[in-house]
Amino acid sequence: MNDTQKRVHRILCSAQNPLSAYEVLDKMRAKGAVTPPTVYRSLDKLIEKGLAHRLESLNAYVACKHPHHEHDMAAFAICESCGLVKEFTDPHISERLSHWGDDHAFRTEKVTVEIRGLCESCAK
Structure with missing residues (x-):
């Protein structure tokens, strides 16, 4: 994982509730400039690696609670x-x-x- 993906993952892991991409972006901006495409790419990579999920009905993201298990579902x-x-x-x-x-x-x-x-x- 690159540094941005690590930051996004930490933000998701520490969140109490699912976060939209723009909520993640706002939390990241507190520590420097970042753009929406950067956040979306990081979220996509985390999903690809099985470290996060997108909740379609909420249009929001959560950290995977079982990141070391293979998921069929x-x-x-x-x-x-x-x-x-x-x-x-x-x-x-x-x-x-x-x-x-x-x-x-x-x-x-x-x-x-x-x-x-x-x-x-x-x-x-």
Whole structure:
């Protein structure tokens, strides 16, 4: 990883909630000039290396909680109230989706599951 990618990764790791690319950019600007394309390239590289994920429904990024594991699938529970995001793995979901692809002659390239609802604290 280059220095910029390391900085972006540290920012994602220290964030309490998912960050948009521009929120990452704002945090990086506190320590010097940086441009949006630089941040987007760094985020893309981190995703490519399995160190970050893009949450499509939020248009935001999170650090991978399981960076040393091979991922067939990324799954997230997203709280609609407080914004908490929990990454999880479930071999049953992954297996079922894999079988669906096989059964329908569909070559899966990437699977991201986003479940939206309320976390335990907000549901009370």
